[in-house]
Amino acid sequence: MKAHVWVMLKSTVLDPQGQTIQRALSSLGYSTVQDVRQGKFFVLALGGLSREEAQTQVARIAKDVLTNPVIEEFRFEILE
Amino acid sequence: MKAHVWVMLKSTVLDPQGQTIQRALSSLGYSTVQDVRQGKFFVLALGGLSREEAQTQVARIAKDVLTNPVIEEFRFEILE
Numbered sequence: 379m380k381a382h383v384w385v386m387l388k389s390t391v392l393d394p395q396g397q398t399i400q401r402a403l404s405s406l407g408y409s410t411v412q413d414v415r416q417g418k419f420f421v422l423a424l425g426g427l428s429r430e431e432a433q434t435q436v437a438r439i440a441k442d443v444l445t446n447p448v449i450e451e452f453r454f455e456i457l458e
Numbered sequence: 459m460k461a462h463v464w465v466m467l468k469s470t471v472l473d474p475q476g477q478t479i480q481r482a483l484s485s486l487g488y489s490t491v492q493d494v495r496q497g498k499f500f501v502l503a504l505g506g507l508s509r510e511e512a513q514t515q516v517a518r519i520a521k522d523v524l525t526n527p528v529i530e531e532f533r534f535e536i537l538e
Contacts, residue, residue: 384499399500399523408519413503419464420479423493439488443479 379424381436383444383454386417391449420444432456459504461516463524463534466497471529500524512536 387393396414403411422439424432433456440452467473476494483491502519504512513536520532 386499386501396500403519403523406523408515408523410504410507410515411502411519412505415501417499417501419466419497419499420476421466421495421497422491424490425492427490435488435490439483439491443483443486443488 379427379429379432380457381420381422381424381432381454382457383420383422383436383440383452384417385420385440385445385450385452386415387449388451418444429456459507459509459512460537461500461502461504461512461534462537463500463502463516463520463532464497465500465520465525465530465532466495467529468531498524509536 393415396416399416400411400414403409403414422436424435427435436454436456440454441447445452473495476496479496480491480494483494502516504515507515516534516536520534521527525532
């Protein structure tokens with residue numbers, strides 16, 4: 379079983395890395411790109427769990443380990 | 459219009475960051491997580507493009523700017 383986890387800065391938090399990419403793209407001629415936000419993406423391989431257990435466990439891992447709750451938010455999906 | 463871009467290390471490339479997270483999770487009691495791969499996720503806001511133009515432009519941006527083709531691969535989707 380696999381899980382995908384997305385961790386993004388909250389939309390109220392400034393993303394300087396994304397802004398830098400946006401400016402770089404603009405200077406390369408891609409001026410149609412108005413905004414860039416960068417986040418992290420994790421692929422977890424899980425063994426020996428039911429779908430419900432995986433759901434609970436990945437939610438806890440994303441919340442407690444992968445995300446800084448002060449500035450970030452997460453979403454996840456369970457596959458297979 | 460928005461685009462989502464995922465950039466991951468090629469599956470043949472070692473992911474030490476993912477391995478570190480996997481070991482950290484294991485030491486925290488999450489031993490059901492057998493493997494972790496970490497990648498980057500970008501949300502691009504695009505203006506004044508048709509869906510076809512966006513498709514072409516985001517493919518080029520992902521290939522030329524966001525991805526290091528030696529060790530990384532990408533996929534993307536266009537939204538709205």
